[in-house]
Amino acid sequence: MTTEITLFVLRLLAGAILLLMLLALFVVMWRDYHSSAREAEASRRTYGRIIVMHELDGSYARTGESHPLLPTTSFGRAPTNTIRVEDTFASSEHAVVVMRNGQWWLEDRASRNGTTLNGVSVNQPVVVTDGDVIGIGHLRYRLEMEAS
Amino acid sequence: MTTGAFPLSHRRRLPFPVTTERVLLGVGALFVIVITLGLILTRGRFEPGDLLSPAVWLGCALTGHLLLERRLPNRDPLLFPIAMFLSGWGLVVVDRLAPPFADRQTLWLVVSVGGMLAAALTPHSLRWLRSYRYTLLVIGLGLLVSTILLGRNPSGQEGAPELWLGIGSLYFQPSEALKIILVAFLASYLGEQYPALRAEGLDGLQRRWAISPRILGPVLLMWGLSVVILIWQRDLGTAILFFVVFLVLLYIASGYTPILLGGAILIVLAGIVAYSLFDVVQLRVDIWLNPWNEGEGRAYQIVQSLLAFAAGGPFGQGIGQGAPEFIPVVHSDFVFAAVAEEWGLVGVFSVIGLVAVVVMRGMRIGISQRGRPFHTLLAVGLSTVIGVQSLLIMGGVLKLVPLTGVTLPFLSYGGSSLLTNFIIVGLLLRLSAPEGT
Numbered sequence: 001m002t003t004e005i006t007l008f009v010l011r012l013l014a015g016a017i018l019l020l021m022l023l024a025l026f027v028v029m030w031r032d033y034h035s036s037a038r039e040a041e042a043s044r045r046t047y048g049r050i051i052v053m054h055e056l057d058g059s060y061a062r063t064g065e066s067h068p069l070l071p072t073t074s075f076g077r078a079p080t081n082t083i084r085v086e087d088t089f090a091s092s093e094h095a096v097v098v099m100r101n102g103q104w105w106l107e108d109r110a111s112r113n114g115t116t117l118n119g120v121s122v123n124q125p126v127v128v129t130d131g132d133v134i135g136i137g138h139l140r141y142r143l144e145m146e147a148s
Numbered sequence: 149m150t151t152g153a154f155p156l157s158h159r160r161r162l163p164f165p166v167t168t169e170r171v172l173l174g175v176g177a178l179f180v181i182v183i184t185l186g187l188i189l190t191r192g193r194f195e196p197g198d199l200l201s202p203a204v205w206l207g208c209a210l211t212g213h214l215l216l217e218r219r220l221p222n223r224d225p226l227l228f229p230i231a232m233f234l235s236g237w238g239l240v241v242v243d244r245l246a247p248p249f250a251d252r253q254t255l256w257l258v259v260s261v262g263g264m265l266a267a268a269l270t271p272h273s274l275r276w277l278r279s280y281r282y283t284l285l286v287i288g289l290g291l292l293v294s295t296i297l298l299g300r301n302p303s304g305q306e307g308a309p310e311l312w313l314g315i316g317s318l319y320f321q322p323s324e325a326l327k328i329i330l331v332a333f334l335a336s337y338l339g340e341q342y343p344a345l346r347a348e349g350l351d352g353l354q355r356r357w358a359i360s361p362r363i364l365g366p367v368l369l370m371w372g373l374s375v376v377i378l379i380w381q382r383d384l385g386t387a388i389l390f391f392v393v394f395l396v397l398l399y400i401a402s403g404y405t406p407i408l409l410g411g412a413i414l415i416v417l418a419g420i421v422a423y424s425l426f427d428v429v430q431l432r433v434d435i436w437l438n439p440w441n442e443g444e445g446r447a448y449q450i451v452q453s454l455l456a457f458a459a460g461g462p463f464g465q466g467i468g469q470g471a472p473e474f475i476p477v478v479h480s481d482f483v484f485a486a487v488a489e490e491w492g493l494v495g496v497f498s499v500i501g502l503v504a505v506v507v508m509r510g511m512r513i514g515i516s517q518r519g520r521p522f523h524t525l526l527a528v529g530l531s532t533v534i535g536v537q538s539l540l541i542m543g544g545v546l547k548l549v550p551l552t553g554v555t556l557p558f559l560s561y562g563g564s565s566l567l568t569n570f571i572i573v574g575l576l577l578r579l580s581a582p583e584g585t
Contacts, residue, residue, distance in 0.1 A: 003189060003192075006189060007186060007189055007190065007466055007469070008466075010182055010183075010185055010186040010189070010466070010467075011186065011463070011464070011466035011467075013182045014179065014182050014183055014186065014466075014467070014491065015463055015464070015491070015492075015494045015495075017175060017178055017179040017182060018179070018491065018494050018495060018497075018498040019494065019498075020175055021172070021175050021176070021179070021233060021498065021502070022497070022498060022501050022502075024171060024172060024175060025172070025226065025230075025501070025502075025505050028168050028172075028225070028226060029226075029505070029508075
């Protein structure tokens with residue numbers, strides 16, 4: 001009789017341990033997915049957007065295209081650039097926007113036809129802020145920065 | 149990969165950190181001890197030898213854990229405990245179903261854990277797999293050919309498939325080793341072709357040209373050779389497994405969906421051809437469609453397996469208290485039915501859940517290898533081997549798909565299968581740790 005009771009208890013225990021194992025695995029994987037989701041979110045974080053506009057009857061209209069603003073955003077006709085500029089006036093490596101010491105800088109990369117910032121041509125690195133418009137050929141790029 | 153700790157570690161009284169792997173290994177040890185006690189009680193007599201295999205299991209778990217902790221501290225914390233849980237369970241099940249085989253299985257466990265540690269800890273093991281792929285392939289195919297010529301079956305029955313190579317009383321199944329060799333070869337080859345397969349701007353017709361015989365010729369040739377040999381050997385489960393793994397890897401490497409569709413059609417076509425050509429396929433399909441007419445004859449095994457599932461019910465009969473021994477060769481291919489009878493639905497769910505977690509973690513390890521096609525393909529291929537093999541045999545035992553004689557990873561009796569699966573886990577551990585490349 002006692003053997004039967006012990007066996008019954010052992011049977012219950014075995015089942016309980018199996019469920020415990022599944023539960024433990026579930027908890028571990030649940031946490032893992034949450035932490036990796038947070039990580040993915042953090043790495044996907046951008047600093048703002050760059051809105052592409054083109055000339056239309058003397059004023060500028062949005063093309064509907066926009067790019068994320070990255071710590072290093074390069075402009076040019078070459079496909080290796082972050083933002084590929086489809087304009088015959090653009091050089092293959094035209095300009096770059098970089099984050100340096102907490103500020104955003106615009107640099108012209110010795111392009112043939114030059115870069116403008118709010119209509120003024122850029123000869124040396126300048127600090128840019130939210131709402132500035134970068135001009136390359138016939139295209140205009142407006143910076144929209146997120147408050148960090 | 150994060151080595152998340154349980155909240156238990158907030159209690160500072162323990163002299164060692166409580167990591168996920170330790171908790172899970174502890175749960176596994178508890179389970180092995182409980183079911184071993186149950187087994188001894190149902191036998192009604194106690195011999196000190198009964199405690200040998202649980203003791204060896206504990207030793208393997210401890211050694212493996214400590215060595216891995218030292219050399220690969222950032223590995224995936226789930227794979228090793230799950231492998232040990234399932235193999236400990238398998239050890240007790242083999243002891244319960246076929247006591248004469250228990251000692252041999254225990255010995256194989258030691259060899260397997262050693263193999264796993266070797267795969268996980270040998271420096272440059274992944275680079276070897278990658279660079280010496282043709283050498284490995286020649287060794288693998290050589291083993292297979294020698295099985296055809298010299299193969300034996302340990303049971304010594306007439307007409308049984310002769311898939312083993314024997315040295316003395318030790319037998320080894322070369323098709324098991326071929327699984328790893330095949331995946332490593334395909335991963336290495338497709339990883340090299342990756343830029344061509346994934347070239348930007350290729351779509352539609354152009355892409356079809358990229359996946360041309362010129363690129364895939366050697367792969368198809370190699371695959372055709374193994375499948376022909378396997379059908380010759382009548383090891384159908386392994387042939388299906390190889391083909392599915394090949395398709396999955398080709399799909400992952402190329403990202404071209406019609407491959408899967410075409411592959412599915414090819415499998416159905418091959419099935420129809422095999423049905424009309426081979427008696428053994430015809431038998432398997434017939435007893436899958438309707439086993440009940442021949443429940444006492446050709447379909448005896450599958451009918452007994454279904455009865456075992458029914459007898460198990462939700463909570464099982466308890467270890468040693470069911471009657472799974474009515475199923476012929478229950479300790480190898482039909483171990484899942486024995487689990488169902490003695491641990492019930494809870495046990496069945498646990499096996500499925502544990503295997504699923506291994507496969508999921510393997511796939512995740514593959515995803516995390518950004519920019520390293522060989523590593524991605526290796527991780528995906530190895531976890532596909534475990535997943536597809538488990539699905540084939542679990543489905544077969546449940547009469548969901550025609551029965552193919554493959555082993556259930558970690559649980560079934562069989563040394564070469566245990567060794568292969570542990571080496572797969574070792575390679576996955578290696579891939580999961582950022583320090584091992």
